[in-house]
Amino acid sequence: MNAEPAxxxxxxxxxxxxxxxxxxxxxxxxxxxxxxxxxxxxxxALGLLSDMLRIRRMEEKAAELYGQQKIRGFLxxxxxEEAVATGAxxxxxxxxxxxxxxxxxxxxxxxGVGMGAIMAEMYGRQEGCSRGRGGSMHLFDRACRFFGxxxxxxxxxxxxxxxxxxxxxxxxxxxxxxxxxxxAIAEGAFHEAMNLAVLWHLPVxxxxxxxxxxxxxxxxxxESQTDLCVKAASYGMVTRKVDGMxxxxxxxxxxxxxxxxxxxxxxxxxxxxxxxxxxxxxxPELYRDKSEVEAWKTRGPIHTFSARLKAQGSLTEEKxxxxxxxxxxxxxxxxxxxxxxxxxPVTDLLRDVTTPTAxxxxxxxxxxxxx
Amino acid sequence: MSYREALREALREALxxxxxxxxxxEDVGRYGGTYAxxxxxxxxxxPERIRDTPLSELGFVGAGIGAALGGMxxxxxxxxxxxxxxxxxxxxxxxxxxxxxxxxxxxxxxxxRMATGAGRQVAAQHSNSFEGWYAHxxxxxVLSPATVEDARAMLAPALADADPVLIFEHxxxxxxxxxxxxxxxxxxxxxxxRVRRAGSDVSLVxxxxxxxxxxxxAEALAGLGISxxxxxxxxxxxxxxxxxxxxxxxxxxxxxxxxxxRSGSLAAEVMARIGEQAFFDLDAPLARVCSEEVPIPYARHxxxxxxxxxxxxxxxxxxxxxxxx
Numbered sequence: 027m028n029a030e031p032a033x034x035x036x037x038x039x040x041x042x043x044x045x046x047x048x049x050x051x052x053x054x055x056x057x058x059x060x061x062x063x064x065x066x067x068x069x070x071a072l073g074l075l076s077d078m079l080r081i082r083r084m085e086e087k088a089a090e091l092y093g094q095q096k097i098r099g100f101l102x103x104x105x106x107e108e109a110v111a112t113g114a115x116x117x118x119x120x121x122x123x124x125x126x127x128x129x130x131x132x133x134x135x136x137x138g139v140g141m142g143a144i145m146a147e148m149y150g151r152q153e154g155c156s157r158g159r160g161g162s163m164h165l166f167d168r169a170c171r172f173f174g175x176x177x178x179x180x181x182x183x184x185x186x187x188x189x190x191x192x193x194x195x196x197x198x199x200x201x202x203x204x205x206x207x208x209x210a211i212a213e214g215a216f217h218e219a220m221n222l223a224v225l226w227h228l229p230v231x232x233x234x235x236x237x238x239x240x241x242x243x244x245x246x247x248x249e250s251q252t253d254l255c256v257k258a259a260s261y262g263m264v265t266r267k268v269d270g271m272x273x274x275x276x277x278x279x280x281x282x283x284x285x286x287x288x289x290x291x292x293x294x295x296x297x298x299x300x301x302x303x304x305x306x307x308x309x310p311e312l313y314r315d316k317s318e319v320e321a322w323k324t325r326g327p328i329h330t331f332s333a334r335l336k337a338q339g340s341l342t343e344e345k346x347x348x349x350x351x352x353x354x355x356x357x358x359x360x361x362x363x364x365x366x367x368x369x370x371p372v373t374d375l376l377r378d379v380t381t382p383t384a385x386x387x388x389x390x391x392x393x394x395x396x397x
Numbered sequence: 398m399s400y401r402e403a404l405r406e407a408l409r410e411a412l413x414x415x416x417x418x419x420x421x422x423e424d425v426g427r428y429g430g431t432y433a434x435x436x437x438x439x440x441x442x443x444p445e446r447i448r449d450t451p452l453s454e455l456g457f458v459g460a461g462i463g464a465a466l467g468g469m470x471x472x473x474x475x476x477x478x479x480x481x482x483x484x485x486x487x488x489x490x491x492x493x494x495x496x497x498x499x500x501x502x503x504x505x506x507x508x509x510r511m512a513t514g515a516g517r518q519v520a521a522q523h524s525n526s527f528e529g530w531y532a533h534x535x536x537x538x539v540l541s542p543a544t545v546e547d548a549r550a551m552l553a554p555a556l557a558d559a560d561p562v563l564i565f566e567h568x569x570x571x572x573x574x575x576x577x578x579x580x581x582x583x584x585x586x587x588x589x590x591r592v593r594r595a596g597s598d599v600s601l602v603x604x605x606x607x608x609x610x611x612x613x614x615a616e617a618l619a620g621l622g623i624s625x626x627x628x629x630x631x632x633x634x635x636x637x638x639x640x641x642x643x644x645x646x647x648x649x650x651x652x653x654x655x656x657x658x659r660s661g662s663l664a665a666e667v668m669a670r671i672g673e674q675a676f677f678d679l680d681a682p683l684a685r686v687c688s689e690e691v692p693i694p695y696a697r698h699x700x701x702x703x704x705x706x707x708x709x710x711x712x713x714x715x716x717x718x719x720x721x722x
Contacts, residue, residue, distance in 0.1 A: 123467070154500070155500070156498060156499050156500035156502070157500030157501065158500070159497055159498055159499075159500045160498045160499065160500065164498040164499065166498070166499035166500065166502050166503060167502070168499075168502040168503065173466060173503065174495075174498075174499065175498070175499070176491070178486055178490050178491070181459065181486060181487065181490065181491055183459070184455065184456045184457070184458070184459020184460050184462075184463065184487060185459050185460075185462055185463040185466070185487075185491065186463060187456070187459070187460045187463060188459060188460035188461055188462055188463020188464040188465070188466070188467065188471075189463040189464070189466055189467040190463070190467075191460055191463065191464045191467070191469075192463065192464040192465075192466070192467025192468050192469045193467055195419070195445065195464075195469060196417075196467075196468060196469070202463075214455055214456075215455050215456065215459065215486075218451075218453035218455050218456025218457075218459075219456055219459070219460075221451060221453065221456070222450070222451070222453065222456050222457065222460055225451070377501065378496055378497045378500060378501035379496070379497050379535045379536050380496070380536060380538075380559075380560045381496060381504040381558075381559035381560050
């Protein structure tokens with residue numbers, strides 16, 4: 027069981043030169059140099075830090091609001107895993123598609139969905155990004171090309187493959203980034219999507235967020251082969267392991283991979299990360315030791331990155347506090363927005379099951395405009 | 398024209414009319430289609446648009462949904478309804494629900510075609526009729542073309558629909574030959590049922606592969622002095638209640654004929670709706686002729702006994718009319 031945080035992961039240095047440990051099986055040497063790149067562009071680095079803080083503070087608030095029963099249903103927090111979405115989404119282009127899972131608040135936020143719209147969605151308000159019909163697990167945004175919010179484990183992979191097929195057939199220079207947990211690898215959908223994507227040379231970037239537990243089932247208790255890259259590589263997929271606790275390593279890996287995917291077809295990244303909080307708010311966490319969680323927390327993506335930036339003189343404590351305060355005020359505004367939101371009238375219950383025809387749509391608008 | 402040729406003509410027309418349309422499924426290309434529906438289309442449209450897939454129903458149906466979201470107009474062929482169970486998750490949990498759970502942002506303009514039904518001695522795992530399961534799900538439109546004209550006409554409006562449409566082609570119908578009107582005269586509607594034979598004593602409500610058997614039964618009943626009206630549902634979701642109720646109000650008796658099992662079935666749904674909406678117009682209890690509740694057997698005599706047959710329909714109607722069969 028992968029209990030200890032000792033990494034068997036190649037973490038950094040992608041930006042600098044040709045890829046290490048690429049192609050299958052991408053075992054790589056046990057280099058554990060989290061901060062293996064040179065000094066970062068300061069503004070860029072602070073942007074990464076700020077984004078991680080925005081996700082963290084938003085989700086801490088969501089957990090608090092869940093306790094107050096303002097947010098109900100399932101709530102899956104990304105706390106501990108922020109470096110993955112932060113590094114990855116920054117490396118994508120506006121024309122790219124993003125498909126994510128039910129642990130997608132961070133991906134949605136960084137893709138451009140407003141924090142207010144996310145918070146309102148969790149409240150079930152019609153000002154939410156899915157009009158309150160989806161909730162925490164089903165964040166969507168057409169303008170950001172954010173396709174969910176897919177809450178059936180593995181279901182996003184074939185969907186992403188199809189989006190990439192559409193882009194290829196229409197000659198769009200876009201890729202589809204598909205995020206999923208390592209639990210999805212046990213699903214048939216993973217294998218079918220791997221095969222299709224490679225067979226048809228589709229521009230899909232498969233980002234496996236390996237947080238070691240599928241709900242409460244540890245990887246080694248559910249997979250005969252725990253090297254996930256080996257599985258993907260068996261389909262002829264180009265693969266790479268990345269330290270998912272290092273935001274720069276993730277960014278560089280995704281930036282490099284995105285370039286490969288646009289030109290040559292699909293790629294699989296295993297982003298090694300860890301979920302600090304329970305699977306969902308219902309999870310008593312009987313399946314892992316507190317000591318394991320604590321050990322991983324020492325590698326927390328926000329404080330390790332902050333420490334690194336401070337060490338290289340790019341960050342002061344004052345600046346950190348300012349970024350944190352800014353994230354906090356964004357959260358406060360988002361909560362106010364959600365609190366001030368409205369409930370969709372029950373008379374609209376049956377809308378959006380099917381697409382209104384032009385005629386029905388005109389009628390709906392007319393009704394909506396009536397006093 | 399045969400039902401098969403009608404389907405092929407409809408595909409050809411759709412592929413010619415819209416560059417976003419493509420056909421994807423197992424053996425649709427080189428093999429020419431399991432039921433030879435797409436024969437010749439690969440040569441005409443090439444492998445990008447007549448796309449052979451691996452045996453990955455979950456994968457390629459899911460990919461069809463993604464392609465639809467990405468701006469294409471995919472027609473996904475699932476070889477038979479039996480194998481569509483491997484794709485139940487993308488069809489139900491994704492295609493049918495995506496528009497709603499995204500608050501109306503993402504419609505899924507996807508057409509899925511599949512063969513359905515029994516009657517060819519292919520035994521239990523290749524003889525199911527699960528149309529009714531799909532008709533259970535909000536967000537899907539479910540079509541059951543029972544005539545060559547519908548085989549020819551239903552694809553275009555299905556592709557024009559912004560939401561997922563499932564088309565069930567009964568495997569017994571592919572060789573059926575009927576006259577078909579020219580293009581403009583084709584019935585393009587995918588929302589209403591049709592009266593296939595007018596009558597006054599009993600409404601026989603059916604669809605798909607059971608229509609020819611029901612028409613045969615109506616003919617036999619006419620010889621017995623019973624005037625049967627035959628309603629072809631055509632669209633299993635959303636059901637056209639009006640056409641059914643108008644017939645029931647006229648005939649005062651109704652028998653539902655459906656090849657699926659009776660328990661928890663589409664037949665049960667149609668009967669329930671008649672009970673809800675036309676109870677006081679009925680002169681006799683509702684009745685149905687469905688498959689016997691057994692996996693479809695291989696042996697010919699047992700398979701025939703398991704399925705609705707014209708004589709069973711006749712006998713059921715006679716009992717309903719208070720006559721001895």
